[in-house]
Amino acid sequence: MADQDDLHHSTGSGEPGDDNSASDRESSKGFSRRQFIKGTGLAVSASVFVPDGLLKAAMPEETPGVSGPGEVPVRLRINGREHQLRLEPRVTLLDALRNRLDMTGAKKVCDRATCGACTVIMDGHPVYSCTVLAIDAQGKSIETIEGLAPEGKLHPVSQAFVDNDAQQCGFCTPGFVMAVKAFLDKHPHPTYDEVRASLGGNLCRCGTYMGIRKAALEAAAKMAGKGGRL
């Protein structure tokens, strides 16, 4: 698995400081992933209307300045593999994953950055893939739930969801698993209160939060024992 911190390059989206211990303390108090991602989502969409260096950098070389409106070539690096697609610039990362690549673990629920069912990890950060354009995900390292563990095996987070019955209908579950995974990557030894404060960016209709809190703590304990990696 790639080291997210090495791959990280700023999208200029005003992320909360992520990787130093001061902000670790911050985040345990008031880290709201929902707010953070909303910020990212808006910034990313805005870049379509206000082309800047960031957008150009993200675009395939053969396209000068403006993308679309028709299909354009798009390269996505997902779970360590390159995918070559042709997509309209308006296609979201979520729709690209689901409709073009048959990676249906990420779910479409609210389709506007509220529920977290579509959560994937991009350059180490959990993002709402319904609110990231596929063209803007180019050049990033994208982790989806399909990449967490090979078929037939379970990532410790997924296993903890099973063991703690942190899922009922399961439709929010892949998004939650990715949110928990991203959280634990950054905060391998969370307290119960930190878990509670930090997973507010995903919603569950069936009411599985009790199990999810336990699952996050249990996964943390198991992963710490294994050096935090599968």
Next chain:
Amino acid sequence: MAEIKWPSAANRGLIGKSISRIDGPWKSSGRAKYTYDQGPAGMLYAKLVTSPYAHAKVTAIDTSRAERLPGVRAIHIFTAVGKEVNWEGHEVVGVAADTEELAEDAARLIRVEYDPQPYLVADTDAQHAGPGRFREMSPRKTGDPEQALQQADVTSEGTYGQPVITHCCHEAHGSVAEWKGDELYVWISTQNVSGLSNEYASALNIPATNVHVDCQVMGGGFGSKFAADSWGVAAAAMARKAGRPVKLMLDREVELLSAGCRPSLHAKIRVGAKRDGTLIAWDSESWGTAGMSGGGVPQLPYIIQVPNSGHRHTSIFTNIGPARAWRAPNHPQMCFLTMAALDDLAAKLNMDSLDFFLKNVGLTGERAGVYKQQMLMAADMIGWKQKWHSRGDKTPGHIKRGLGLSFHTWAGGGHMGYCRTTIHPDGSVEVATGSQDLGTGTRTVIGIVAAETLGLPLDAVRVEIGNNKYPPDGASGGSTTVGGVSSSTRTSATTALNELFAKAAPSLGTTADKLEAVGGQIRVIGDPSKSIPWKKACAKLGTTPIVAMGQRNFSLISSGVGGVQMAEVAVDIDTGIVRMEKMVAVQDCGLIIDMKTAMSQVYGACIMGTCYALYEEKIMDQQTGTCLNPNMEFYKLSGLDDIGDITVHMMTEDSYQDRGVIGLGEPPVISPGAAISNAVANAIGVRVPELPITPDRVLAALGKGGLV
């Protein structure tokens, strides 16, 4: 010979234990394929054009521009010219195209003209609803409530209410339809796998035999997914037209506008008691809306049979969208109104709410003993006696704490259904039934019952559900699934086992009636040394498997449960924000098959109940006839940190379990609204009369009294 009854507590190897759901890994690895995830080759995506008006006549539809768009493959008219739409979001036209983006473009190119008609979306005032907009239902009366109110030492009067809310299933309603010749294959997110064939057949003019329905996993229904619905039929119709599979999932906005409302219920209530707290009088005047349908007449008061009680109800017909059953239809509303009014009376009597409800528990009828036991247990769990204070937390500071309680009942029972057990000569076992797992753990329950019956480990049984090729099972509504499938499974597995006993008996030198299946062995009852392994016994079948059917069996199930919940809240009287800090739930549901998923039902219900207590409301605007929050930013659900601690206790004494299996999905979702509302009143000294208890409502209530 094994009898068709549940094993005694001492002989349960799997039943009642805490067992992880068998499809858990499939879901939490992201590999479970829901309806929304299906993508058969060549699939088209469909989008809807829906009404922007609450009520209108469709006067013109022009699809020509959409049809000219390359990649558009089929158009479906839901509401023809001359017909009416009856709510914002009512489906008018559907279009299927090569990609989702193209389908959106095509939908935008479709022109629909409307002649707007008078509408009503407000449910606040029955009398001014206008002619034809309301119906007064026949009044109910026992004793003489007016006289009893006169005679009461203490009376209390209040107006309480709950707005319309929606189901907001995470997986939207929808389906993927594919034709192979004149055979229709549908994946559909449904609570009713075995019951959809006729709806498709009659709408599409094909025999029901040609309809193949599949739903292995589904992302929530809560009572809103019993039918194929117009959009389900439309997906099939467009797929037939286009000669390609079609996916039609509602987008979130239409999901919230059209796919299910829980009726509102408001009431003006007067209650009276003697000085010692004995309830003697109830009178209520209620009103509410279930959309264009009348809805039922609420039973008020709820559970408690007040000796003198009168009730009148008016149904208001509105253009809010169609009502659908919402987990425990009508009960949460009736429960909230009743428990809030009675709790206000207890406060006027200056009684501890728990003492007041205990004093009157005899009025609950046959389940009085159960409620009493549960109330005392719940009180112990939450520390009621230590924490109780009279109305209004007098401690300094702006955070006020309070306690509230409520109790509820539900029938349960078991729906009709069939199960088929197959024992193969190689020892493998399959149980199949056309049921569905809504996330409640149905698949797991079936596996546990079959494995327990056959004396096998859980993973030795293959469970097949979610397809109408299996023996039919009823729709999952009213908490009837676990009763239906557990009894049909137990019956079919026992019948199959007895056939196996008959084959195995000669080699053990005995007869079938002397055998039992335990720990992977077929053995002589009372003489475990005489046994053969399961596989060896099955090998005696030669080449023909045993196939045995079973159906819902009333001797294994029952109905009628009770539950008590208590809530502790913290209210910030500066901001009006309420936090559910703690809930305890004591619940009875007969014989528990899987403790783990049963507990999850209760936890989930407490959380879902907290959502409608504090956050959920379909906000309708009478000025425009529209819904102001058809999205998940403003149609609020609780997040993980909005929920306090929840403690669940399941009643497992023999007296409860001996009744057999009873459903659990609905009962625990009934009380949270009432318990939380009562806790808020206890905290701030004044009733917030409407749910959800939003900050503005808290501040408005405080403006009228209470602590400030």
